[in-house]
Amino acid sequence: xxxxxxxxxxxxxxxxxxxxxxxxxxxxxxxxxxxxxxxxxxxxxxxxxxxxxxxxxxxxxxxxxxxxxxxxxxxxxxxxxxxxxxxxxxxxxxxxxxxxxxxxxxxxxxxxxxx
Amino acid sequence: xxxxxxxxxxxxxxxxxxxxxxxxxxxxxxxxxxxxxxxxxxxxxxxxxxxxxxxxxxxxxxxxxxxxxxxxxxxxxxxxxxxxxxxxxxxxxxxxxxxxxxxxxxxxxxx
Numbered sequence: 001x002x003x004x005x006x007x008x009x010x011x012x013x014x015x016x017x018x019x020x021x022x023x024x025x026x027x028x029x030x031x032x033x034x035x036x037x038x039x040x041x042x043x044x045x046x047x048x049x050x051x052x053x054x055x056x057x058x059x060x061x062x063x064x065x066x067x068x069x070x071x072x073x074x075x076x077x078x079x080x081x082x083x084x085x086x087x088x089x090x091x092x093x094x095x096x097x098x099x100x101x102x103x104x105x106x107x108x109x110x111x112x113x114x115x
Numbered sequence: 116x117x118x119x120x121x122x123x124x125x126x127x128x129x130x131x132x133x134x135x136x137x138x139x140x141x142x143x144x145x146x147x148x149x150x151x152x153x154x155x156x157x158x159x160x161x162x163x164x165x166x167x168x169x170x171x172x173x174x175x176x177x178x179x180x181x182x183x184x185x186x187x188x189x190x191x192x193x194x195x196x197x198x199x200x201x202x203x204x205x206x207x208x209x210x211x212x213x214x215x216x217x218x219x220x221x222x223x224x225x226x
Contacts, residue, residue, distance in 0.1 A: 033214075041218060043159075045213070090158055106159040111156075
């Protein structure tokens with residue numbers, strides 16, 4: 001069974017702390033994504049990666065960075081957490097292209113609270 | 116630019132009643148369309164998807180959706196809702212290697 005694992009389901013951090021959110025997939029997928037989910041705003045793309053050591057900015061990259069040193073792992077980094085980064089973070093992966101069976105596989109999410 | 120609109124923020128239905136969740140998209144080419152469901156505190160799970168062919172697609176948990184190109188719509192339906200269907204539902208468009216999501220519709224099911 002396919003699996004995307006986000007190591008931390010719930011985190012509480014203080015303003016200014018550095019935060020790492022880890023995501024691992026076991027499906028040998030090339031594409032990986034980090035989304036942020038907020039009520040009324042749906043899912044907004046932060047960063048995505050098509051391959052190892054490759055990254056592309058999404059719609060809301062400010063305040064975030066990412067790392068992809070291995071194909072299966074895609075990390076989201078908050079260099080200096082702020083209260084407006086309190087949110088649910090969702091990692092997802094998919095094989096390259098969308099045809100014929102491509103779909104996003106999601107992790108269970110990491111709920112981050114910044115105090 | 117691609118966009119997805121889910122006009123209903125919140126819907127309440129009685130258990131056993133029928134359900135239709137609306138989704139409209141904006142995309143220049145033939146779209147790849149998806150419906151995902153999210154239970155509280157969980158990630159998103161794929162309900163169904165449309166790539167080509169028959170415009171009525173069947174998904175898991177008794178859901179179906181119909182692609183109507185003339186209306187740029189991909190509405191989700193279920194003939195009889197169960198209490199366990201209470202969740203958040205997201206419509207999405209796939210374009211290239213990216214996905215564009217609507218803002219979601221929250222479904223409440225009352226006994």
